[in-house]
Each structure stands twice: as C-alpha cells, then as structure tokens.
Amino acid sequence: MGFRRFSFQLSLRIAFLTLALVAWVYLFMLPGYPTIHFLLTVMVAIQIVEIFRLVSRTNVELTRFLEALRYSDFGQRFQMPKVGAGFEELGSAFTEIIDRFKAERVHREEDLRHLRALTEHVPLPLLSLHPDGRIKLHNNSARQLFGSAHISRLKDLLPFGEDFSKQVLAVEPGERRLATFHLDNLEQKLTISATEIVIATEMEKLISLNNIQSELDGAQLQAWQDLVRVLTHEIMNSITPVASLAKTAAELVDDAIEKLESHPDIVEDLSDVKSAVETVSRRSDGLRDFVQSYRRITRLPQPEKQRIPLLELFDNVQRLVASEWEKKGIALSMTVEPKPLEITADSGLVEQVMFNLLQNAEQVLVDRESPRVEVVGNLNRQGHACVEISDNGPGVPADVAKKVFVPFFTTKREGSGVGLALTRQVMLAHGGTVTLGASESGGAKFTLTFLTNRA
DSSP, X not given: OHHHHXXXXXXXXXXXXXXXXXXXXXXXXXXXXXXXXXXXXXHHHHHHHHXXXXXXXXXXXXXXXXXXXXXXXXXXXXXXXXXXXXXXXXXXXXXXXXXXXXXXXXXXXXHHHHHHHHHHTOSSOEEEEOXXXXXXXXXXXXXXXXXXXXXXXXXXXXXXXXXXXXXXXXXXXXXXXXXXXXXXXXXXXXXXXXXXXXXXXXXXXXXXXXXXXXXXXXXXXXXXXXXXXXXXXXXXXXXXXXXXXXXXXXXXXXXXXXXXXXXXXXXXXXXXXXXXXXXXXXHHHHHHHHHHHHHGGGOOOOOOOEEEEHHHHHHHHHHHHHHHHHHHTOEEEXXXXXXXXXXXXXXXXXXHHHHHHHHHXXXXXXXXXXXXXXXXXXXXXXXXXXXXXXXXXXXXXXXXXXXXXXXXXXXXXXOOSOHHHHHHHHHHHTTEEEEEEEOTTSSEEEEEEEOOOOO
C-alpha cells in the first residue's frame, strides 16, 4: 500500500513538472508574459526539489537499512512518519526485518555458547590440526594436558615426545592410534582418534586424545592381584597341612625318643629325624608368613578420602622419622609451595606410602657422605598436586627402574617385592600415579601425582 501511494505521488509530481515545463517552453516563445514565465520557472524548480527530496529521503532510509544488515547493527529503527507517501508501513517492515535478524542472531549466539560450553566441559582433550600445521586447542582438558606450554603449531608437540607428535600427524580420519606422551618425567599412554571436518571451505582434522594410562595400570594391577590370589590360595592349601604334619611328626619323634632312651643308637637316629622335621616345620611356617605378606596386595582397604593440607601430612610423616634420622645424620627437608596446597586422599594410606619411600631412601643412604632427603609438595604443569621424594643416594639403574613397581620384584636379599607394588596400588586407588626418576644429585626421585581432587 505504501509503495503504491509513493508511486502515485511520484507520478503526480512528474506530471505537474512535465506540464510546467511545456507551459514554460510555450510562454518562452511568446513575448509579453514575463511574470507568468517567472512563476512557471519557480514552480518547475519547486517540483524538481520535491521529487529529489522524496526520492533521496527514501533512498537514505533504504541505504541505512541495508548498511544495518551488512554490519549487523540491529539497534537501528526505521520509523518514517515524516517521509510521508505511506512509508510508515515501509519503516515498520524494515524494523520488523531487523528485529527478526536480531532474534536469529541471538539464537545462533546462544546455540554457539551452548556448544562451546559443552565442548569446554568434555573430559577428552580436543584439538584441531590444519593442513598448514596450525593447531588449535578446543577445551580445558586439552589445555590441562599440555600444561603451561603454548601449542599453536605441530612442532610445539615435539617436547611431549617424538612418537606423540608423529602419531598426531599420521592418524587418519576414523582411525585410532596408541601413542606415548611425556610430561614432567611422567610417561602416559594416549589413544588418538580423528575425524575430518570442513569449515568455510577449509578442511581440518579434529583430534581427540584419551589418557588410558590409569586403565592400563589398573588392568595390569588387577591381573597381578588375580595371579597372587590364585597362587597364594594354592600355596596356602598345600603348605598348611605340610606345616601341621611336620609339627605332629616332631611331637611323635619326641615321644619315641622318651620311650627309647635305653637305645642310644636309635635315639641318635631319631634326633636327626627330629632335626629334619623341625627344619621342615620352620620353613613351612616361614613360607606361610611369606605368602601372607603377598596377600596384602589383594586386600588393600578402600581409601576414605578427605581434604588434607600437605603441610599437615608432611608434619605427621616427619615425626615418624625425625628422631631416628637425627641419630644417623640424615638431613630431611620438607617444603610445600604453595603453602595452602591440599590433596583429597586417605591420610593413613598416603602417610604409610610416604613412610615406606622414606625408609627405602634411608636404606640406600647407609654409609653415604652427607646423606640428604628432600620432600617437596607442589603443582605440576598440568595443575595436579605432586609429592616428590628425592635423595642423594646412588640412584636406580634404568633397567631396574622399569621393574621396581612389579609385584615380587626386589633387589634386596631379604626383600619381599611388596612395598613399591603396594605404593602403586594405593596411588591407583586415589586416581593418581607413582613414578621413579632421577634427582638433581643423581639419586632416586619418587613422584606421587594426585590426578584428581574429587572426594
């Protein structure tokens, strides 16, 4: 309706202008009409100005509407009552279109924020690899995985292991690969999966990383526990009657010796038999106690987790060894940075783990000049709480370091191979890890990493 009124008024003005021009030309040819000729000239000028104003003002509003769409300026309003010619309806239509664009834009932004929030809270690290080698980290899990390192190019992945970098580059869409990831002297196994997406004609590879180290450790530990459970059950079933029969045999030999005191030769032979039977009995008891120690691996109590300040934990552990170590001249330093640092753990189990590790350090520092042990609590590059126990002892050979957490493995003559296996089990029960590395002085450094702070 507004456009029709505009066309009608524009046509009417053009018609008046045409008639005025015809009259103006006609009178220009006739002498004696200067006043009328002047008036027609004024009328022609007025009509030209009115037509120009009508068209230009509507063009200005139309241009403003298109510019608002172009630059997403949805705050513009198009109320045009002063333009006339029915353009109030046109202004209302422009405003309605702008409002619809604005509502659609708000809806898309809300969807985008929702998708970003979902991506941000996905527990798997997500990153994009572009054909030119650019990398973009998409969520908090990815940023935590790489710690404080700045990741923007493929070459930035090299510090985390050459194998990891190669696998990220080589993984194909729909494929799944296993890679070794290194960070803070901690080796982890990651699965790498990829899919290909196209955004704005640019193809990129969306990669997800899944840390399966804890699952691998848990499966390995479960396998050891199952093996120990079967072995100890069978051994105990066999050794218990042997020990019982050996004791009974020893008692029977004692009775026989008492009855045959008048036969020295027979008594002497029976004494040898008694000695042999008692040896069997002692070895049976010793083997039974030995097997009982291995049963501890399969009977670890469920941790009762609570928030524990590391300073408080360190004070409790220090009191256990302080007096004895002072007599032996072993220096012990304990520091926490930041001081309010806390962990979510079972204080009793973690104290026992730390005490066992300190005992191991004490044993390797025998006859060591200026023996020293340092215990440090801090946050690693991934933001996880860590406890580092390092000494200035002889260190652990690389081939031995790979086996120290394996149940039954020990380098000590009287060791059972249970202590470090239990340490690893306790840390796995806390959702954490324990690793062995080298200290700055060349000794051993055990690192307890608490990967979760959830109770």
